Amino acid sequence: MTALFLMVPAYGHLNLTFKLARQLQANGYQIVYGYLGTPEVARQVHQQGFTVHWLQSLPFGIGVEEATHKEKRESYLESLLDRFTDKTFRMRSTDLQRIVETFKPEWIFIDAFYSTDFITLYPFIKDKKVKVVILQTMLSVYEDADTPPLTSRRIPGVDTPESIRGAWRQYYRLRGLKWGWQTIKYLGRSNHRIIRQKFRQNQVPDRYRIRSDKTFHTGFDQVPEWILYPQAFEFPQRTIHSFQQYLGLMVDTDRVEELSPAYITMRKQLEQEKSANPELRIVYASLGTVSNAHAKPRLLRRFYKTLIEAVASHPNWRLIASVGPELQTAFPARISNGWIYGRVPQLHMLRHCDVFVTHGGGNSIQEGVLGGVPMLAYPLNDTWDQNGQTARLVYHGCGLMGDLRKDRSLDMERKIRQLLTEPTYQQALENLRGQLEHFDESRVFSAAVGERKA
Structure with a gap:
């Protein structure tokens, strides 16, 4: 028995699935991740004890053509040719047919960002007893x-209903402009038109109609969607569709994390300092594993320099910053008031810090809530879900929102001090943690697991 995961090859997407995969594995399923990404990220999957099956393609209808040819001199013509010859779709179809025939999965879990794989897979699984589930690595979109949409910082009860509706209108206006420009640029072969064409061509039944009343990616009616979050973190006003289900807290506390010798040495030094000075407070900062994809390096360097200054203003504060491999060389490893790393084992660090400075990514916020750490969130841009995640963090009273471009060291210092000294944030975290429903296999795939156990 096999469960196949088709996920975006990024730590934030993969980490959210490991708890589900581990539970399936415990019930006798072989776990296979169909993968096309960097060896470094693939190693993270291997470390959890799962199989990586290397693919040769990416899903169609998500702009793969531009990414594939962006370094080529004739990138536009190459992309246009791929769209008119259906190269991306044909390669993906061959890849997915082969992996289905090889592993014969009972479950196929598709990352919501790869949702068009449902169209590609349909001819190969329609006559088989294969359960297909869309895994949503964000809250409901x-x-x-x-x-409001997840791209917005608006908060129900704080912002007016009209401004919330306006945020949706603004999102659709921008998306319409993007779709219109793509249609012109690629002579009618825009992403959304190709998706609709392939939906008809692969004879996907109308009951799974394409839904565009959402952000980010293509949706399908009545295809089960499992949201890898606890519903308690949502705004309580949120409407849930019949095919959607929140799985609960999906932080995999059994996730294998590498503790480097340098990190272990730092932890020992901090423990000694804290033993001698009980007033010592630890500020941990990470803007995510792909921060460079969301913000310009110059802006990120300025942010970390400002944060270093803010923490340095208090002799009893220490900063541990995970800046990513791209920025690591821009800072010394040891600074007067802390340490700078390319990567930090986050689950481990959150057990030993007092404030978490984050970009507002869903994974990071869930892990911060589980660790009971007040958070100061700096969303990196208005394109993805960091604004919406941060808005919910503030709504539940578990942290504060910063402005990446405007906040200066005094602003950061004031907000960190507020999180450290005002007990309301810790109380809100405890209250939210008490409401969080943890992942319960019986609620989501008890029938299949029960059959397997029998």
Whole structure:
């Protein structure tokens, strides 16, 4: 028995799935990740005890053509040719047919960002007893008049209903402009038109109709969607569709993390300092594993320099910063008030810090809530879900929101001090943690697991 995962090859997406994969594995399933990404990220999957099956393609209808040819001199013509010859779709179809025939999975879990794989897979699984599930690595992204899109910082009850509806109108306006420009640029072969064409061509039944009333990626009606979050973290006004289900807290506390010798040495030194000075407070900062993809390096360097200054203003504060491999050489490893690393084992660090400075990514916020650490969130841009995640963090009283471009060291210092000294944040975290429903296999695939156990 096999469960196949088709996920975006990024730590943030993969980490959210490991708890689900581990539970399936414990019930006798072989776990296979269909993968096309860097060896470094693939190693993370291997470390969890799962199989990596290397693919040769990426899903169609998500702009793969531009990414594939961006370094080529004739990138536009190459992309246009791929779209008219259906090269991306054909390669993906061959890849997925082969992996289905090889492993014969009972479950196929598709990352919501790879949702068009459902169209590609349909001819190969329609006559088989294969359960297909969309895994949503964000909160619900479907339109809801009472809650703003995840790209927005607006908060129900704080912002007016009209401003929330306006945020949805603004999102659709921008998306419409993007779709229109793509249609012109690629002579009618835009992503959304190709998706609709392949939906008809692969004879996907109308009951799975394409849904566009959502942000980020293509949706399908009545295809089960499992949201890898606890519903308690949502705005309570949020409408949930019949095919959606929140799985609960999906932080995999059994996740294998490498503790480097340098990190272990730092931890010992901090323990000695804290033993001698009980007033010592640890500020941990990480803007995510792909921060360079969301913000310009110059802006990120300025942010970390400002944060170093803010923490240095207090002799009883220490900063541990995970700046990513791209920025690591821009800072000394040891600074007067802390340490700078390319990567930090985050689950381990969150057990030993007092404030978490984050970009507002869903993984990081869930891990911060589980660790009971007040958070100061700096969303990196208005394109993805960091604004919406941060808005919910503030709504639940578990942290504060910063401005990446405007905050200076005094602003950061004031907000960190507020999180350290005001007990309301710790109380809110405890209250939210008490409400969080943890992942319960019986609620989501008990029938299949029960059959397997029998």
